[in-house]
Amino acid sequence: xxxxxxxxxxxxxxxxxxxxxxxxxxxxxxxxxxxxxxxxxxxxxxxxxxxxxxxxxxxxxxxxxxxxxxxxxxxxxxxxxxxxxxxxxxxxxxxxxxxxxxxxxxxxxxxxxxxxxxxxxxxxxxxxxxxxxxxxxxxxxxxxxxxxxxxxxxxxxxxxxxxxxxxxxxxxxxxxxxxxxxxxxxxxxxxxxxxxxxxxxxxxxxxxxxxxxxxxxxxxxxxxxxxxxxxxxxxxxxxxxxxxxxxxxxxxxxxxxxxxxxxxxxxxxxxxxxxxxxxxxxxxxxxxxxxxxxxxxxxxxxxxxxxxxxxxxxxxxxxxxxxxxxxxxxxxxxxx
Amino acid sequence: xxxxxxxxxxxxxxxxxxxxxxxxxxxxxxxxxxxxxxxxxxxxxxxxxxxxxxxxxxxxxxxxxxxxxxxxxxxxxxxxxxxxxxxxxxxxxxxxxxxxxxxxxxxxxxxxxxxxxxxxxxxxxxxxxxxxxxxxxxxxxxxxxxxxxxxxxxxxxxxxxxxxxxxxxxxxxxxxxxxxxxxxxxxxxxxxxxxxxxxxxxxxxxxxxxxxxxxxxxxxxxxxxxxxxxxxxxxxxxxxxxxxxxxxxxxxxxxxxxxxxxxxxxxxxxxxxxxxxxx
Ligand code: SF4
Numbered sequence: 001x002x003x004x005x006x007x008x009x010x011x012x013x014x015x016x017x018x019x020x021x022x023x024x025x026x027x028x029x030x031x032x033x034x035x036x037x038x039x040x041x042x043x044x045x046x047x048x049x050x051x052x053x054x055x056x057x058x059x060x061x062x063x064x065x066x067x068x069x070x071x072x073x074x075x076x077x078x079x080x081x082x083x084x085x086x087x088x089x090x091x092x093x094x095x096x097x098x099x100x101x102x103x104x105x106x107x108x109x110x111x112x113x114x115x116x117x118x119x120x121x122x123x124x125x126x127x128x129x130x131x132x133x134x135x136x137x138x139x140x141x142x143x144x145x146x147x148x149x150x151x152x153x154x155x156x157x158x159x160x161x162x163x164x165x166x167x168x169x170x171x172x173x174x175x176x177x178x179x180x181x182x183x184x185x186x187x188x189x190x191x192x193x194x195x196x197x198x199x200x201x202x203x204x205x206x207x208x209x210x211x212x213x214x215x216x217x218x219x220x221x222x223x224x225x226x227x228x229x230x231x232x233x234x235x236x237x238x239x240x241x242x243x244x245x246x247x248x249x250x251x252x253x254x255x256x257x258x259x260x261x262x263x264x265x266x267x268x269x270x271x272x273x274x275x276x277x278x279x280x281x282x283x284x285x286x287x288x289x290x291x292x293x294x295x296x297x298x299x300x301x302x303x304x305x306x307x308x309x310x311x312x313x314x315x316x317x318x319x320x321x322x323x324x325x326x327x328x329x330x331x332x333x334x335x336x
Numbered sequence: 337x338x339x340x341x342x343x344x345x346x347x348x349x350x351x352x353x354x355x356x357x358x359x360x361x362x363x364x365x366x367x368x369x370x371x372x373x374x375x376x377x378x379x380x381x382x383x384x385x386x387x388x389x390x391x392x393x394x395x396x397x398x399x400x401x402x403x404x405x406x407x408x409x410x411x412x413x414x415x416x417x418x419x420x421x422x423x424x425x426x427x428x429x430x431x432x433x434x435x436x437x438x439x440x441x442x443x444x445x446x447x448x449x450x451x452x453x454x455x456x457x458x459x460x461x462x463x464x465x466x467x468x469x470x471x472x473x474x475x476x477x478x479x480x481x482x483x484x485x486x487x488x489x490x491x492x493x494x495x496x497x498x499x500x501x502x503x504x505x506x507x508x509x510x511x512x513x514x515x516x517x518x519x520x521x522x523x524x525x526x527x528x529x530x531x532x533x534x535x536x537x538x539x540x541x542x543x544x545x546x547x548x549x550x551x552x553x554x555x556x557x558x559x560x561x562x563x564x565x566x567x568x569x570x571x572x573x574x575x576x577x578x579x580x581x582x583x584x585x586x587x588x589x590x591x592x593x594x595x596x597x598x599x600x601x602x603x604x605x606x607x608x609x610x611x612x613x614x615x
Contacts, residue, residue: 008445009535015427015442039450041427041439049439054490056401056441059539063443246580296576298569298614312614 010063012101015039017049017067017117027122028068031157035066045069050098050115057289060116061103066156071096071121075130079143082279082305084272084334088141088174094131096121096159097148102180103213105294106241109147111282118148120157128166131173139172151179151198154186161190168193178238182216182224192232197269199236200225204255207243211294218255222262234269240336241276242320244308245293249319256323265328273324274336275316277307338529339393339405339485340376341386343477346511347409348378350518354526364392383431383455383480390484399488402536406494407481408525410501410514412460415451415472418500423521425528426496428452430471431479438482441492444531447524453496455479462504473498493532497525549574552584555592556609561602570606573613585612 016038022028023042032040043049046069079091098119099109110116121127134140144150144163154160160177167175168191178199203211205218216224229235237259242252276294278286283306287295299306307313317335324333342348348369351357357369357376366389367378375397379389390405411424418424425448429438432454442450454471455478478496485494499517501509552574557567578584591609596602 008531010443010445014445017439039427039442041452043428043439044437048437052439052441052491053486056490056492059443059490059492059535060441062539291579293576293579296572296579298572298576309614 012064013038013066014063015041015065017041017043017046017065019043019046019069022068022070022122025070025122027120027124027157031066031068031120031122034156038066043067046119050113050117050119052115055115057110057114057116064099064101065117067117067119069119069121070123071126075127076134076142079141082277082336083143084274084336086141086176086270086272086334090138091141091143092134093143093146094127095147096124096127096144097150097153097157100148101152101156102149102215104215105211105213105290105292106243106276106278108278108282110290111278111284111286112147114285118153122157124159124162131166131170135170135172139174141174141176143176143178145176145178149179149181151177151186152181152183154183160186164190164193164196167196171195176236180212180215180221182220184224184227187228187231187233192234194234197234197236198228199238199272201238201240202255202259203239203243204251204258206247206251207245210245211243218258219262222259225263229263229267235267236269237263237271238273239320239324240272240274242273242316243276243294244297244312244316248316252320253323256327260327268328268332270332270334271324271328272334272336273317273320275308275313277305277336280304280306337397337399337403338374338533339390339397339403340374341379341390341393341405341407341477341481342376343379343381343386343409344509344511344514345378346509346514347518348376349515350522351376351408354519354522362396364396366392368393379477379481382476383433383457385480386477387480387484390481391487394485394488401490402493402533403489404493404495404529404532404536405481405485405489406525406529407478407485407496408518409475409477409498410509410517411453411473411475411498412502412504412506413473413500414462414469414504418449418451418473420500420502421517421520422500423448423524424451424473424498424500425449426451426453426473426478426498428471429478429482429496430454431483432456432470434479436479436483438479438486439491440482440495441490443492444528444535446528446531448497448528451498453478453498460504461506465504473500474504493536495528497521497528545578549578552588559592559594559596560605560609561596561599562606563599566603566606570609570613573610577613585615587612 046067076092085091151160174195176197176199180201300309355371357371360368360370369376377389377393379386427450451472454474460474553571
């Protein structure tokens, strides 16, 4: 064709799709104020956009859109067996946001959803209502950053801080917020509380560069963790997923040294570790879109879950654990 | 392939001239024109015609991941802020009759205004039509085209581009004027197409050299007398190894010249090879 001109890809959130019903919700307004130049498209139901057939997740990752919706139906779900319950009886998770601003090759969201666009359910008050009603029956351990990284998204929608404030006044509720962010500013104006656990997923820098696209560096994450601990936050470290890759032993050895050179082990609440694992159907979908080291590995199946072959899994776990216990007592380590 | 679907010949004419398209004598009720990687089909008026022509083109000439389909034509505008000749990219397409709504995936920047389009099964004139019009603009084909194209292509490769002709008050369509209006908009449309083509090329290319792997698999299949399931496994193992190490293991050639005598022996070599490949 004539005059081939290179134009640009649209910026993230160039378009914001909003369910008509929540167009004047206060959270919608907060979000829209941050994107004055985005094109607004009114929709009836988020699924019209999010669940379209034949979407290309990989391409959407280069230009993610925001979809603002109202959550209906269930607000809390029982914790899946692939996740640690840390000894809590009532382990649940909740989903205020689908998808993430980061893009890890191993992320199960890539197999779970047909779209890379980010859905935000703005009606957080309904989640709080539901949690309050459950708390009347029994205590609750709740993972609130399950299908996303809500701390990393705080500057787009303030759910992280809203959850912190809400949880502080509810002693029967313990929340875990899993994150890879290194943005300490988000924590600055908030007060730590006993029943809030900030869980940082850490990976060696080599792994970050290879598989955790757009996430902050290891040293930046460690800096933030250090500050959080100094300021009284309870911090969990998640070395999960541990990945099998070229030179993995050297990489993870150096990594543990780096982590515990910066973080005093006894100040950590606990640690969770686990190798890469993913439900079979999710991997199947990921493979169709992504050709990479994660999707191509010849995993073995066990009860509908794909993970490394037994021998390799054992080797990785034993190796990692044997090194880890040189820094931190085994009683603080949760394994899956 | 880039598929252009227009309702009328005067709309098509602008593209035929600009891209030097030639008439294709295919047995069908539609007029079809083709050029370098472009196929243009004139659907005729109406939602059903647009759907049939789109389905015909995408079935007859094939659809793959990188194919793009565009419905381009004139429209009536409800929005006061629009002007005659404005070229518009539709970010929402409403079928007035079925109430189904479609959303193209707009992943690239472009120089067009964005609007919502409502497709009606009849022409709309503001002084006689009393219902609410939801779209910023109206036409009679967009939704039919979109729904049909979406059965074959991804939503980032299916778009409606409309050019304002009237403000729901037209009396008669002037063919020459239509051609001229479309012609004026071609630079925007061409730029949009080029960007889409580039994006599809850059981001949908497979990074694994399938050819190379197939060759190695064939060699090992015969030297080790592998079963079908072992061959399948081997292919996966090789892909995974190459992507981790960027190459084949150095000692793989040792396995090429083995001539196993029994299934058992083949299995032993296969296990050995497997160990090397999972490292
Ligand atoms: S940070 Fe977590 S949620 Fe986000 S892409 Fe990575 S693994 Fe997925």
